[in-house]
Amino acid sequence: MSALALSVLLSLVSAVAYAGGAILQERVAATTPGQGYAPLRRGAWWTAIALNGLGALLHVVALAYGPLSLVQPLGALTIVFALPMAAVFVRRRAGATAWRGAVMATVGLAGLLSLTSSSDSQSLADAERVMLGLATGGGVLALMVAAHAAHRHPVVRSVLLACAAGAAFGIASVFTKTVAVDWDRDVAFLEQAPTLGAIAVLAAAGVLLSQASYRGAGLAAPLSTVTVVNPVVAAAVGLTLFGESFRHGVAGTVLALACGVVAAGGLVLLTTERIARETSTVTVAQGGPAAPAAPTAPATERGRAHKSAAGTGEGSATPPAATPVLPGVPSQPPSSAHRRSRSRHPRRREHIAS
Template sequence: MSALVLSVLLSLVSAFAYAGGAIVQERVAETSGSTYAPLRRPAWWGAGCLNGLGALLHVIALAYGPLSLVQPLGALTIVVALPMAALFVGRRAGSTAWRGAIMATVGLAGLLALTGTPSEQSLDGTERLLVGLITAGGVVVLMTSARAAHRHPVVRAVLLAVAAGGAFGMASVFTKSVAVDWSGSPLAQLPSLLAIAGLATTGMLLSQASYRGAGLAAPLATATVVNPVVAAAVGITLFGETFRHGTIGTVLALGCGVVAAGGLILLTTERIGRDRRESTAHVVARHPSAPASPVVPVSPVVPDSPAALDGMPSQPKPPHDDERSSYENVRS
């Protein structure tokens, strides 16, 4: 088996592992009271193992194959997750969700394919501290915004997924810096290693929270697209990386970014529309419209009629004026 074929197979298995982990996370989010870390749920730990396996296989695939091939194949996680969710947990995606997932995957794959060859530059101590502080501030802002949007589950989920993707992307940036500067002594890279662990854990917890009440497709697609985009943006601005084919490649990359963003918008609007329909159906089920009761005409009760006197206490009838005068004459 050639190294290229092996890298493709490893990338595909990695995509399936990532998709399986996302499906398990989404199911745990739907059935667990904990938002970020349901530590008592064995399934959540299983999802973490699947995500770790996906990351390990992705790294090994990069060792055997070119970055321009392995990275786009990693974007297949979005498309793979939809049929897997329908097969294993019975969660079928609509046509809009499929179009959005395919658009996001194609846009991301094109963007990654146009990314130039990674450079051997690294971040120094000051740059790492600055990037870490900016990342932490961005994550806090997104988490605060998501908390403010708690009445809109899909918007909240997308904000958390953006934060998760950003954390994962910055973990990749720190990993690259450690790999370039590695001298065989872990103590020399201890701050960066701690930053990688913290960013990876933060991304895992935020991705778990993003699935709560928002389904699978929109949060997964958002995190999958934001992750490499953030890493590529840092690579271009700080590592001196560029897109392939010069100006034309840059324009094509921007077009791919627009396509990916359009796919994310489709996924988000599809989920919002579904939530509105389900909410309307729930309200109708809880408060069904009462059928109009027939109006029964009520006939006026005539006091002198025998039917009106049945079952009614008899009361003395006030005498008429003529009868009163006759009575007085007789009495006199």
């Protein structure tokens, strides 16, 4: 098996592992709302961490055998695998809009990164690594602050946290590719220790941020956001620092921009579908279904009853409706027939009065 084919196979298995971990993370977040450390006591969460670790390990090996511009777009298959896996294993079916958004995001991303031409393997200088690490840390921190400010809008908060997770994962992949290139050049381990530490911090931050992004927003929107942002960030670094460029010159650049628009449109579809579903769920939870109205009499009968109650005469065709007497509430004045009945029995009235 060639190195390129092995890289593709490892990337596919890595995408499946990441999809399984994402599904378990979303289920843990849904069953432990508002409990910060509750996931740590759940076996399903640790299983998700193990799957994510397996996916990361396979991803690292794939980066060692294949170019960054090939391995990263294959990671976009995570969302393609996640939607049917969620329908099979946890009986959570995505709507038609979510499927269209997932397909658009994946196709647009694959087209965007397929137009990226890879050059010879390059490493990053120490100054470039420091600048990239500081820029990533600042961007992730800014997204976290924005997500905290949007805590009243769960879907917006989820997308912001997923963007931060995708950026952390993408830069971790860039540093991983750098370490793999340095190992091929027999660079000493101690010289790579800071980069390995940065990879560990970014990977852990990505896992925690992605876990937080699933809370209150389901699976589709945060997973698609991470899946899109991760390779886009890695490809941007590859274009600027690794000497990669778009194929076919100006025409390739235009096609790449079009693919980026398609991927962004898919992300918008996934997010808007989730917002609509969440809005309907919140409306039902707050107001509930409207209680059925009590049956009312026809308009003609209501009009007759109203005329009778207003005192239109004793000979009215419709007798006045009976009114329940509540404690402490004076009843209506007695009718004329009732007054005549009481006048025929004065003793009974006196007895009652006494």
